[in-house]
Amino acid sequence: MTNKHKVNKKQAKRILLLLVLLIVLIVGIAIATKPQKETMLTQFSPTTGRQMMGYAIQTDAGKLIMIDGGNIGDAQEVEKYILDHGGEVEAWFITHIHTDHVGAFTQMIQNPDITIHHVYASIAKRQWYETYEPSRKEDIDSFFEAIEQNTIQEKIEEPQVGQIYSIDNLEIEILGIKNPEITENAMNNSSMVFQVRTEDTSLLFLGDTGEESSQKLLDTKKDKLKSDIVQVAHHGQAGASKELYQAVAPKIALWPTTTWLWNNDSGTGEDSGPWKTKETRSWLEELNVQENYLAQNGMQTITIP
Numbered sequence: 493m494t495n496k497h498k499v500n501k502k503q504a505k506r507i508l509l510l511l512v513l514l515i516v517l518i519v520g521i522a523i524a525t526k527p528q529k530e531t532m533l534t535q536f537s538p539t540t541g542r543q544m545m546g547y548a549i550q551t552d553a554g555k556l557i558m559i560d561g562g563n564i565g566d567a568q569e570v571e572k573y574i575l576d577h578g579g580e581v582e583a584w585f586i587t588h589i590h591t592d593h594v595g596a597f598t599q600m601i602q603n604p605d606i607t608i609h610h611v612y613a614s615i616a617k618r619q620w621y622e623t624y625e626p627s628r629k630e631d632i633d634s635f636f637e638a639i640e641q642n643t644i645q646e647k648i649e650e651p652q653v654g655q656i657y658s659i660d661n662l663e664i665e666i667l668g669i670k671n672p673e674i675t676e677n678a679m680n681n682s683s684m685v686f687q688v689r690t691e692d693t694s695l696l697f698l699g700d701t702g703e704e705s706s707q708k709l710l711d712t713k714k715d716k717l718k719s720d721i722v723q724v725a726h727h728g729q730a731g732a733s734k735e736l737y738q739a740v741a742p743k744i745a746l747w748p749t750t751t752w753l754w755n756n757d758s759g760t761g762e763d764s765g766p767w768k769t770k771e772t773r774s775w776l777e778e779l780n781v782q783e784n785y786l787a788q789n790g791m792q793t794i795t796i797p
């Protein structure tokens with residue numbers, strides 16, 4: 493009787509140990525094969541040598557959000573990226589309709605392998621663009637012709653200031669839209685400005701925001717501007733004001749900028765150009781920005797906590 497008891501106890505111990513091992517194994521496998529639960533930000537690279545701006549954000553559940561996209565010449569890079577990520581774009585945010593922002597977009601909307609569910613853009617009347625930026629007639633014509641000949645028109649929604657879009661783990665708040673009353677540097681100053689937020693991180697997209705729209709943002713949304721990551725306005729030169737960057741106080745800066753623009757090099761060496769990139773660089777240095785991501789250094793993807 494005593495012996496039998498001993499054996500049973502031994503067996504029970506063994507079974508318990510096996511059970512514990514099994515549980516450890518199952519939990520281990522579950523952790524190892526867990527789907528990616530991270531937000532990823534990709535900065536596209538200028539493939540033509542010309543300045544451009546394009547970003548993609550992948551939500552923690554894998555949905556794809558596009559922001560601008562660059563020139564027509566960058567379309568191949570953008571197309572490959574979208575197709576590699578399933579061919580489906582949940583939302584496409586357009587900051588403004590200059591061709592270095594929407595050129596690739598006008599190509600993607602004609603691609604039968606790509607599905608775009610929503611387009612968020614604050615677009616003024618065609619006549620307004622033609623009146624205040626007659627030198628960009630070609631840009632204006634090619635954008636309006638592309639959307640007029642395409643079913644994408646039905647998917648374009650006009651966001652309002654203060655509007656918040658929730659897409660998976662992200663909140664996207666619109667801080668600025670078109671500014672028809674600002675006729676100086678008209679199209680850039682009508683860039684849509686928005687903040688993308690995860691639980692822990694905020695990213696501010698400025699498009700090609702100029703000085704006048706910077707002032708308007710400071711007047712109307714100053715308490716909303718603070719962000720961990722900023723997309724530097726107008727490719728890093730003659731864009732947003734110093735005061736705006738001070739209000740943003742970013743830790744990381746995304747530069748949709750070519751090397752020649754970064755170095756202010758018009759072809760005969762550093763500082764030979766007329767651009768104000770170095771001024772913006774010095775402002776961000778003063779603000780102790782820890783990391784700068786330069787688009788010219790190739791397509792880069794970073795994890796957003």
Ligand SMILES: [Zn+2]
Nearest residue numbers: 590592593700
């Ligand atoms: Zn631009």
